[in-house]
Amino acid sequence: MKRFPLSTLFISLAIFLVGCSNTNETEKTRAIEQEKPETELIVSAAASLTDALEELKGPFEEAHEGITVTYNFGSSGKLATTIENGAPSDVFLSASSQDMNNMEDKSLIVNESRIDFAENALVFITHKDSDSTISSFEDIDPAAIDHIAVGEPESVPVGRYTKETFERLDLWDPLQDKLVLGSDVRQVLTHVEMGNVDYGVVYSSDAFISDNVKVLAEATADWHEPIVYPAAVVAESNNQEAAQQFLDYLTGDKGEKTLQKFGFK
């Protein structure tokens, strides 16, 4: 029983490696055959954007011949640090204004390109089989709850917004010993999905991609700092034009629709 996953792991690893080398070779040969300048656009993006951006990749490349998009996903703070340290990157898509402000202060981005391309909301979720009757954040009764999973407020952005919201509603202190603090939003989601906590607070885009949770309520936007996703062209980029094209596409019709499809606003 235990050998099975291990061997599967090795096999899939082998397939993955073989697959990688194959694509590299075909890409190389194609580049040589066409003898046409190909632009590789490196987009550093917050992890929560993964699904939406992967879906955008194909249509964008089709619409812009000669541009290939490569994503580099990670937490906004870590991405900002790597860009500052000279890692190649053309576009930066952040999940927090704070990180983008820092970049702007250090002149690491093209200031006039900065744009807020998406918004997210905070939602109160429960397991899909739950029969909870809560329909707004104000309905939350600390005495009737065993555990709520939230992000750790000092280190996880979604936790910070959650804390602001609960403080605004005077629920933070009464909920103190009911709060299970997750080290990232994924963990919060897992606790709710597995039914180990009664409720959780995550971004609406996170709740959107999980089949095992349902959204009970959405937090009013002015209860917390706005959750916006700023984007900008990286100052050091050699592909300024293509980078701007990507931003335009993202904020255009197609981009907006795709983002909405994945729970962003």
Added chain:
Amino acid sequence: MLEMDYSPLLLSLKVAAISTFFVFVAGVFIAYLLAKRDFFGKSILEALFLLPLVLPPTVVGFGLLILFGKKGWIGSWLLEWFDFQIVFTWIGAVIASIVVSFPLMYQSAAAAFESLDERLSNAARTMGASESRVFWSVVFPLAWPGLLAGLVLSFARGLGEFGATLMLAGYIPGKTDTIPMAIYFAVESGQMEKATFWVVMIITFGFSLILWVNWWSKRNIRRFTKS
């Protein structure tokens, strides 16, 4: 001076001590049962015991959630019959720590029993000793240095357990925040002073523990060996 909450220290010690107790009893018992016996599937069983040692802690944690979660196989049963919840309690931390430190105890105990001269227990048997007397007056004292090493390793491992604990016990300040969790979240949120404090604490503790065991076993193993 730092305004410190010392509850992680007490909780960590409590969790590590209780888990070490269970791990020691179970590890010694099972290792003694299996030592010097050979049967079909023994190596599979042993590999299963050692599995938590090689698996990433999050995988162990996930497995434990599947078992002990509110909707888990064991967890749902406990909840229904005893109204007892393991997930997000300090008992969850104990269980996580038991699972990850058991392999260390089992390994040490198995090696200790394996290296004992079988003639010593046989000599005791021919002198009319019951199996329990053979164990307590011959096997246990002679295997003790190895068992102690396993005990200390398990305790240290339990003290440092993070990944599986975070999954099963969650992070509830004041209830399930062990030292490793305090360190992790302090680092993540940039509270370097707090993180440093706990790091120094756990290093000092772990280091002196290992130092003491080395010193102790050197002194005591020498006593039993032939000059």
Added chain:
Amino acid sequence: MLHVDINTQLAHFEMNIHFEMCNEIMVLVGPSGSGKTTILNCIAGLVHPDHGQILSNEHTFFETGEKPLPARDRQIGYLFQDYALFPHMTVEKNIWFGVKKNERKESNEMIHQLLQVLGIEHLLQKYPHQISGGEKQRVALARALATQPSVLLLDEPLSALDTETRKQCQDELLRLHDMWKIPFIIVTHNLDEAERLGNRIIFLDQGQITDEKWKRYVVSTY
């Protein structure tokens, strides 16, 4: 009276051994791997033969198809090769290990006498690693006899000793046998020793008795 009838499959050959003995010293001689120690282990109950019968006086140790008597109930004295003294116990604790709590009083005098005969009274508080090979051998003998066994098994009892100590210990063994008057079975591969100690010598090879010699006269060597 000891009756031994052993049939058992070993790794490289089948063992078929049959003998009966009274309160004599029987020596088993044979090359290493010929099954000598297996015979002792079968009598002591540490291993069991496939078939056969082992009887000591009125006790059945082993009988084909029946549950064998556990080693601890056989009242056997067993002197292991290298003695197997408990390294974490003093000589005194080693010797008293097999004496039952309710028999301590009665045994006191016997053990005291035993210690005197063997000349190891001054070693009582020492640990095994603090005494010499010959002393260990005597302590192990005392330990095996302290349980008042009905049979004494000795596996290469003198092989670890130098020639001088060896002579002394041989004499001691004979003296003890004279006092105790129980069957002694001694395993050795040294023919001189076998002839010096045994009333009866059994030669073993590949699990079979190949020859048997009797000493017609019983000599006291002291």
